[in-house]
Amino acid sequence: MYKLLHNFQLKKFNTFAIPATAKFYLSIESLSDLTDALINNPQLINEQRLVLGSGSNLLFLKDYDGIIIHPQIQGIQRLKENDFTVEVEVGAGVKWDNFVEWSVVNELYGIENLSLIPGNTGAVPVQNIGAYGVEASSVVEWVTGIDLITMNQRIIHRFDCEFGYRISLFKEKLKENFIVTSVNFRLSKKPGYNLQYEGLESKVREFGEVNLVNVRQAIIKIRTSKLPDPSVYGNAGSFFKNPVVSDDAADTLKRLYPDIPVYSLGSGFSKLAAGWMIEKAGWKGHSFGNAAIHDKQALVIINKGNATGKEIFSLSEMVAENILQKFNIRLEREVQVVG
Numbered sequence: 001m002y003k004l005l006h007n008f009q010l011k012k013f014n015t016f017a018i019p020a021t022a023k024f025y026l027s028i029e030s031l032s033d034l035t036d037a038l039i040n041n042p043q044l045i046n047e048q049r050l051v052l053g054s055g056s057n058l059l060f061l062k063d064y065d066g067i068i069i070h071p072q073i074q075g076i077q078r079l080k081e082n083d084f085t086v087e088v089e090v091g092a093g094v095k096w097d098n099f100v101e102w103s104v105v106n107e108l109y110g111i112e113n114l115s116l117i118p119g120n121t122g123a124v125p126v127q128n129i130g131a132y133g134v135e136a137s138s139v140v141e142w143v144t145g146i147d148l149i150t151m152n153q154r155i156i157h158r159f160d161c162e163f164g165y166r167i168s169l170f171k172e173k174l175k176e177n178f179i180v181t182s183v184n185f186r187l188s189k190k191p192g193y194n195l196q197y198e199g200l201e202s203k204v205r206e207f208g209e210v211n212l213v214n215v216r217q218a219i220i221k222i223r224t225s226k227l228p229d230p231s232v233y234g235n236a237g238s239f240f241k242n243p244v245v246s247d248d249a250a251d252t253l254k255r256l257y258p259d260i261p262v263y264s265l266g267s268g269f270s271k272l273a274a275g276w277m278i279e280k281a282g283w284k285g286h287s288f289g290n291a292a293i294h295d296k297q298a299l300v301i302i303n304k305g306n307a308t309g310k311e312i313f314s315l316s317e318m319v320a321e322n323i324l325q326k327f328n329i330r331l332e333r334e335v336q337v338v339g
């Protein structure tokens, strides 16, 4: 069954808790819901559109003058398996962390480091979510969805997803023209942990032996100690991406700031910690109206109460401008700005 609403309040549907409204809001539970809704309401076809998951990576600057499509497709299905791996199909509307928990309970390896990332599974390949040394692209097999230009179902294999650092085909070439309805993952039956991230292994050992449950617990513990809870202070996690620069540029910065963290990516490129630069530039805890740079993690911008999307955006622009002046590094937003 689809649900179509007019002048829909989005405050509870974005983790920044911005009180924007959408001209139309369409919630769907299947592909046929979408086609039914469009056949019954042909005026919707020409509206600009935005696909919504949990709104944990979106910043609304104003009311949305178009249709917000909200896929609520549920289900976690174990498909083909062999002695080593299992293929699992997950509906776009499944809360990502529920699937991670399911994988841990079922002793399947591969996504435990991605515990507690907010959002729905449909957004996972769009964003190519990542944390603690693991990216979704390492486990996605294929993505099923609806091509909104042809209204046909399409299956896109992992090699065609154009995955990169928080980027994919869905976020670029297919932006606003493709609704992910389900994602197929390949998880491992054999233990294989990724504990390279600094301090992770010792945190796991605080819980006991290295096993799936303890890795998940350790990740949850680290995350909750560092990141603000969106139900307390609206936020969307990291506001900026960690900049990727040439090794030469990284060396220059290292000479000027010997304590700057630099992670070599090979092939002549290095990743810098945006949070470190923002903190070094003195922004930690700094407010602008009702928006502020989080006082524990400088990469996160929070809504202190009644911030507008514009206040949050203005603060982010001030930070980015200052980082450009100070470090000659152009920060790129990870959060998607709407409006």
Ligand SMILES: Cc1cc2nc3c(=O)[nH]c(=O)nc-3n(C[C@H](O)[C@H](O)[C@H](O)COP(=O)(O)OP(=O)(O)OC[C@H]3O[C@@H](n4cnc5c(N)ncnc54)[C@H](O)[C@@H]3O)c2cc1C
Binding pocket: 015, 050, 051, 052, 053, 054, 055, 056, 057, 058, 071, 092, 117, 118, 119, 120, 121, 122, 123, 124, 126, 127, 128, 129, 130, 131, 170, 178, 179, 180, 181, 227, 228, 229, 230, 235, 236, 237, 238, 336
């Ligand atoms: C406290 C906090 C911590 C976070 N930590 C991390 C982290 O460690 N790593 C990380 O990678 N991210 C992190 N994030 C960001 C966010 O959780 C992820 O980007 C997440 O995948 C967004 O999911 P969502 O369902 O909320 O998507 P939304 O914010 O609703 O949408 C994000 C984008 O995906 C598109 N989209 C959503 N669903 C679909 C669909 N079914 N079909 C097509 N397009 C779709 C939207 O149009 C939009 O462009 C964090 C956010 C918060 C609030």
